[in-house]
Amino acid sequence: xxxxxxxxxxxxxxxxxxxxSKPVAPARKVAVVACMDSRMxxxxxxxxxxxxxxxxxxxxxxxxxxxxRSLTISQHLLGTREIVLVHHTECGLQSTDDVTFADVVExxxxxxxxxxxxxxxxxxxxxxxxxxxxxxxxxxxxxxVRGTVYDVGTGRLREVA
Amino acid sequence: xxxxxxxxxxxxxxxxxxxxSKPVAPARKVAVVACMDSRMxxxxxxxxxxxxxxxxxxxxxxxxxxxxRSLTISQHLLGTREIVLVHHTECGLQSTDDVTFADVVExxxxxxxxxxxxxxxxxxxxxxxxxxxxxxxxxxxxxxVRGTVYDVGTGRLREVA
Numbered sequence: 323x324x325x326x327x328x329x330x331x332x333x334x335x336x337x338x339x340x341x342x343s344k345p346v347a348p349a350r351k352v353a354v355v356a357c358m359d360s361r362m363x364x365x366x367x368x369x370x371x372x373x374x375x376x377x378x379x380x381x382x383x384x385x386x387x388x389x390x391r392s393l394t395i396s397q398h399l400l401g402t403r404e405i406v407l408v409h410h411t412e413c414g415l416q417s418t419d420d421v422t423f424a425d426v427v428e429x430x431x432x433x434x435x436x437x438x439x440x441x442x443x444x445x446x447x448x449x450x451x452x453x454x455x456x457x458x459x460x461x462x463x464x465x466x467v468r469g470t471v472y473d474v475g476t477g478r479l480r481e482v483a
Numbered sequence: 484x485x486x487x488x489x490x491x492x493x494x495x496x497x498x499x500x501x502x503x504s505k506p507v508a509p510a511r512k513v514a515v516v517a518c519m520d521s522r523m524x525x526x527x528x529x530x531x532x533x534x535x536x537x538x539x540x541x542x543x544x545x546x547x548x549x550x551x552r553s554l555t556i557s558q559h560l561l562g563t564r565e566i567v568l569v570h571h572t573e574c575g576l577q578s579t580d581d582v583t584f585a586d587v588v589e590x591x592x593x594x595x596x597x598x599x600x601x602x603x604x605x606x607x608x609x610x611x612x613x614x615x616x617x618x619x620x621x622x623x624x625x626x627x628v629r630g631t632v633y634d635v636g637t638g639r640l641r642e643v644a
Contacts, residue, residue: 325513325536325565326629326642332530333640340638346575348521352486358537358553360509363526369493375486376519379540381553388549391598392519392542398587399575404486414507414560426559433621437552460594468487477501479494481487 344373346400352376353396355452356408357383361474364408368479376402382415383408384440384448385455394461403464405456408479409449410472415441445471449482505534507561513537514557516613517569518544522635525569529640537563543576544569545601545609546616555622564625566617569640570610571633576602606632610643 353376356364364370364377376396378389396402418426423439442448449469456467469482514537517525525531525538537557539550557563579587584600603609610630617628630643 325511326567326631328511329529329531329567330631330640330642333528333638335530336528337638337640343636344522346520346522346573346635350486350489353519358514358539358557359507360534360536360538361505361507362538363524363531363533365524366526367494367497368490369496370490370524372524373521375521377521377523377540378519378542379538380549381539381556386549386552387598388541388547391547391596391600394588394596395542395575395584395600396519398591399579399584406487406490412507414556418560423556423560427555427622430559430624431622435552435555435622437548439552439556461588461592461596463591470487470491474507475504477494477498479491479498481491 341372348373348375348400348402350374351402352404352406353378353393353402354406354408355383355389357381357410357413359410359413359474362408362410362472367472367477382413382440382442383452385452390459390461397463403466405467407449407452407467407469408472409445411445411474413445415439416443416445446482502533509534509536509561509563511535512563513565513567514539514554514563515567515569516544516546516550518542518571518574520571520574520635523569523571523633528633528638537561543574543601543603544613546613551620551622558624564627566628568610568613568628568630569633570606572606572635574606576600577604577606607643
């Protein structure tokens with residue numbers, strides 16, 4: 323566990339130049355749902371400041387019950403009303419499928435996961451499917467959602483129609 | 484939906500000074516699990532570079548089935564071996580409880596969520612509970628996990644023993 327010590331040390335520099343506290347409710351009333359991919363520093367690539375937006379991330383940036391839970395809290399308790407999805411090119415979930423992944427985990431651990439990896443092939447279709455799942459959720463106050471794909475090779479964000 | 488247009492515009496600047504692509508597997512072999520809170524730009528406050536670490540975020544930074552799915556993909560497909568948790572002070576989930584939250588959603592939408600908000604009171608206890616849930620997961624290749632609390636008033640990260 324060397325990585326956490328490196329992070330704690332780097333955080334000292336951050337704390338030294340910390341600009342001060344912000345309110346808990348996101349200033350721009352928006353929640354971002356994105357993939358966990360290591361190549362997406364979302365505050366930087368979306369031009370967000372501290373305090374601007376909720377950021378929800380998982381493998382694939384897919385809409386799960388946990389994402390709906392987070393969005394529901396974001397809207398009902400903390401006032402957000404817009405949702406922006408950020409998927410990306412060259413996703414790890416495009417180079418596997420749910421059965422192969424379950425095989426890999428079972429062979430390595432002796433246990434087969436009861437949940438799907440949520441692998442996908444076409445990123446634009448996956449963004450549209452995520453938008454559909456948000457539109458169908460009965461728990462949200464607003465289903466204003468737009469979807470994008472981030473190109474990890476160029477740094478450019480593209481909206482999905 | 485003004486926010487996405489503002490993000491697409493800001494992204495133009497990012498793309499102009501984009502330093503180039505990185506491999507899909509995180510360079511520092513670490514996955515961060517954190518709260519969605521808008522006041523935590525994780526790459527900045529942990530000193531992460533593009534390509535360094537997976538970042539998984541939800542309301543509270545709690546360990547759900549979706550987080551275990553994401554960590555399992557992170558370790559089995561993309562080679563991470565360490566996990567760092569980042570909870571924080573003044574969390575929105577500390578100012579409610581699961582029953583009150585379900586009441587709020589039901590009154591506003593007519594539908595009572597079947598899932599819990601995952602509200603909590605003591606942040607250190609919640610970090611320890613998250614570490615315990617990771618230790619218990621049978622699907623991970625490594626359960627090396629350390630937990631921290633980020634102070635949104637000072638910018639300082641503190642490890643939880």
